[in-house]
Amino acid sequence: MQRISMLVLLLILVGCGVATPAPSSPATTSVSGEATNLPPDSTKTSLPVIMTGDPNTHPRLWLTQADLPRLRAWASDSNPMYRDGLKLVAEEAKITMDAGDVPTRDCGSTEYEEFPTEMYAELFAFMSLIDPNEAARADYAQRARTLLMYIINIAAEGPAENDDYLCPETQSTGYPPFRSPRFFTEDSNRARWHGEAFPLVVDWIYPVLSASDKAAIRGVFLRWSDEIVQRAYHHPEPVGVINDPSLITDTNQVRWSGNNYFVAHMRNLGMMALAFDANDDANNQLRDYLNNATGAWLYIFDHLTRTDSKGGLLPEGFEYSPQTASYAIQFLLALQTAGKDTCGPHCKLTENPFWDDFVTSYLHSLSSNPTEDPNHGLVYQPAWYGDAQSYHLVDFINAFGSLGIYDQRTGNAARLAKVRWIETVTPPGGADGLIERVGNPNDFRDAIIYFMLFDPTAAVATDPRPSLPLDFYAEGMHKIFSRTSWADDTGWFNFSLSWNFIDHQQADGNHFEWFRNGEWLTKARTGYADIAEGIASSEFRNLIALENDQPDRDPSDWRIDLWQRGSQWNLVPTGDPTLVAHSLDSRFTYALGDATNLYNSENEATTDISHASRSIVWLKPDTIVTYDRGTSQTANRFKRWWLQLPTPAIINGNRATMTTAGGQSLNITSLLPAGATLTAVNLADQQSENTAASDDPMKVRLRIDAPGNPQDVRFLQVLQAANSGVTPANVSLIQASSGNYAGAQIGSQVVLFPINVDQAFATIEYSTANPANLQLITGLQPNTGYTVQRNGNNISISQGGSQMSDSGGVLVIE
CATH class of the missing domain: 1.50.10.100 (Chondroitin AC/alginate lyase)
Known part of the structure; x- marks a missing residue:
């Protein structure tokens, strides 16, 4: 030439x-x-x-x-x-x-x-x-x-x-x-x-x-x-x-x-x-x-x-x-x-x-x-x-x-x-x-x-x-953006449940993020993996990890890395996730997502996860409640819950507390499963560190392990944010005495979730520890009438009546 x-x-x-x-x-x-x-x-x-x-x-x-x-x-x-x-x-x-x-x-x-x-x-x-x-x-x-x-x-x-x-x-x-x-x-x-x-x-x-x-x-x-x-x-x-x-x-x-x-x-x-x-x-x-x-x-x-x-x-x-x-x-x-x-x-x-x-x-x-x-x-x-x-x-x-x-x-x-x-x-x-x-x-x-x-x-x-609504839903990628205002001290919540089949996507089905008073309390830890492993896996999102069948691949293959981490699959999942329901309300934001297909890969013959879903509610402005369901067909496989953090968490029993550089606290209370182990994970493997974005504010993680590697598990976590010197509200577990529901009371607020999302509705009966002025019953039929009866702190809900659930299947009791 x-x-x-x-x-x-x-x-x-x-x-x-x-x-x-x-x-x-x-x-x-x-x-x-x-x-x-x-x-x-x-x-x-x-x-x-x-x-x-x-x-x-x-x-x-x-x-x-x-x-x-x-x-x-x-x-x-x-x-x-x-x-x-x-x-x-x-x-x-x-x-x-x-x-x-x-x-x-x-x-x-x-x-x-x-x-x-x-x-x-x-x-x-x-x-x-x-x-x-x-x-x-x-x-x-x-x-x-x-x-x-x-x-x-x-x-x-x-x-x-x-x-x-x-x-x-x-x-x-x-x-x-x-x-x-x-x-x-x-x-x-x-x-x-x-x-x-x-x-x-x-x-x-x-x-x-x-x-x-x-x-x-x-x-x-x-x-x-x-x-x-x-x-x-x-x-x-x-x-x-x-x-x-x-x-x-x-x-x-x-x-x-x-x-x-x-x-x-x-x-x-x-x-x-x-x-x-x-x-x-x-x-x-x-x-x-x-x-x-x-x-x-x-x-x-x-x-x-x-x-x-x-x-x-x-x-x-x-x-x-x-x-x-x-x-x-x-x-x-x-x-x-x-x-x-x-x-x-x-x-x-x-x-x-x-x-x-x-x-x-x-x-x-x-x-x-x-x-x-x-x-x-x-x-x-x-x-x-x-x-x-x-x-x-x-x-x-x-x-x-x-x-x-x-x-x-x-x-x-x-x-x-x-x-x-x-x-x-x-x-x-x-x-x-x-x-x-x-x-x-x-x-x-x-x-x-x-x-x-x-x-x-x-x-x-x-x-x-200022002329835009405070909530926005991007339908194609199933992303929800929700905030309390456009002001400096806004609370801002994001939820993702996207399909995952092409380059540069990461394992983020049912992931959420939370920004408050000018700081990230939690978000994904970002990075650029060689293909889809390590930093791109579910382990570095706010998700559950579920052990699946081992792919028939060389130990150095990126699919082995995802399997070892219990991750969702990049590029080769069995199919799309499903955003089953969502509600955007001035008092709360809610989503129910089924990510089962993302945890399995027919392409890799790893199909042991029979169910993986998340219900999540942001009680504006200072509380998030997550309810995760994970089921494998094989017993004795690990099931974990991950949360990304900017600074290390301090563990005290079933509670973890993180304090941001700006002095805000994030308090995590693990209500389910009983006996779960909380661990502050302040180091990552070298492969992930090498591919992580160096200027990402997320540096460490909180890991919650289900004891005994159960075949079927429910994770229930309450995240509370507070300014310096403010004590968060008391948190307690609620388990319905009748009906397929469990949840949490946070101060005077109650959130309940279906234990099994595919189980037909039956009458719900439960009791709150203290009087509640706002209760959210999720997972119901949308735009359907119900009857609510109260006897002190005892509540009964049956189908049929004048109190209507919203378009996302949430019944609001005030």
Whole structure:
């Protein structure tokens, strides 16, 4: 493979009329207040204008000719987003290119590169459209062309057969630059991180490209498109079938469409097809790939967002879902600007309620207020799910920014205002760090999208959260978010019971988390396992662990690790869990989840667990009661209850107490099983420690073991939170003298649960230790009448009567 030397590169740059400015250091501006991205005299409200794309003109991807006057007006030194952000990024990028670092220091691999050539080309191509100076625009266009054609001319040689090329930059051996057989397909990280750059650059500098340039680009795009369709990660099958219900009959195929690689390939495939004009694409050979991108890839993904991801949450969690969402929105935006969103409801973002829920679920997934982090400044605490390399909220600019740009174009002023507030306030660093985020982006695309999102004449967006309900249920992933308010001292409770069949999910069926007065009392311990073992197991969630049959696997296999921990199964469970019932009430939040299928794996022939379910009630604001049922077919197998904690618990009989750094106490009383052993587990195995997120506040655990490894067990735990110096209410066990019920009294509150969830209702009779002013009887038929009789502290409940249970089957007695 021939590489362009530094001398040849410089000659190309000179020949293209590229100036070489004197080196300069970029300035970063730290500002304060939510309005810092706006000029001081900005008072008017932005009124988005509905615009449609023209497929016969350029640019037509993410922006159109009609947008250019407005964006060039924003590219002014009176706009700090441009002056101290995008402009500085572009000037530094020119210096990097003129120094020869780009493209010569790009190894052209499928993984991380410090100087990805196409990322620089995308920035220069954008500046060629919006820089207010005509000469500067021409210079940027030639820079973008030089870098684009550098890659294209090499890639045009086709995939390399040998991977023995030594990259001078990294001294690593691999395929020659840009010629890996999987450079733009399979699980190439480069294709998902920067794949949009290629079609964007082509579209944004289309008039600058010669006929021979376009022919070379088209040849490469055709090969890449075919590789995506035939070999991309979990690509739609059968290949070639479009807009057909047969594509969504396989539930696993639908769920894998929520994978970040899948959606990135969808974006790349569709945008390459959109970039070319008909007269430059003989027989519409490249442009016809758009039908595959929309009719297969987007068709399946859209179905996922209306079913198993309904409610705004994608399956791979906070590590990858922000990327997945951004790739989808960027493709939908490209369809809109190109006037190609007429291929059905799945091609219009405005037709899918998922994207409104995407905004709402994000807001519900964050703590009410930020806290100070030594590494990231002000940060909101996320209700994390899925794999985590680091426990801190990432900037969703690529997703929310792209969504906001779409909303600018389609007139959705309400959602646009929410997005602008989100991207001003919630990323690490908050409003004070807004301009710095633009001027020091992780990817140049970030700066481009920030610039396009923030109209410098728009009014300051206000906090949208006070208008939201305090409870939110994401139906597809079965996640419940519940809080007492949006204030600093809020109580916040989360519950999860998601299906678990694709990458980056963790064993969290029936898991709960609790945040209070600005601190996590308990949450999952996050991390990133090699596959699904260790830190991704149920042992590091707030769950029961149940010993099952041993899989027939090598001792080092990840499935052996999950078995040893009594974990639910990642990737290979027998089936989905069931959220049997839930109630969202101003006084309590309740859920009943059956996770039996998650503890068994027919794939691994481990099917000994005959039942595993949890009933849980959050008595707002300071008490959680859990009732867990675990049954195995084989006797003498361990059954444990796990709770993750930020500081070690002190054990005293059946009670454990943990005190947070802020002085709050969490008191855990174990009522069932009788004689259970409580253990403070303050160390984890080295494998788990190596894969745990180092900045996670959860460091230790509480373990409760059922004595004698019974075949059938009930765990009943009461968790009480209190401020420093406050003594929690007394706790006592209640066991019905008649009927299938047990529970707890906490002060003047009572919660009862069915002992066996499949047993038909019979009259319940029980006594409370003290008078009770609130009693919750769970597990009943929803919206059904009952009769309640009292004789002092003795209560009898029978079916039929005027007192109604709620939609979740909870009877409230006050």
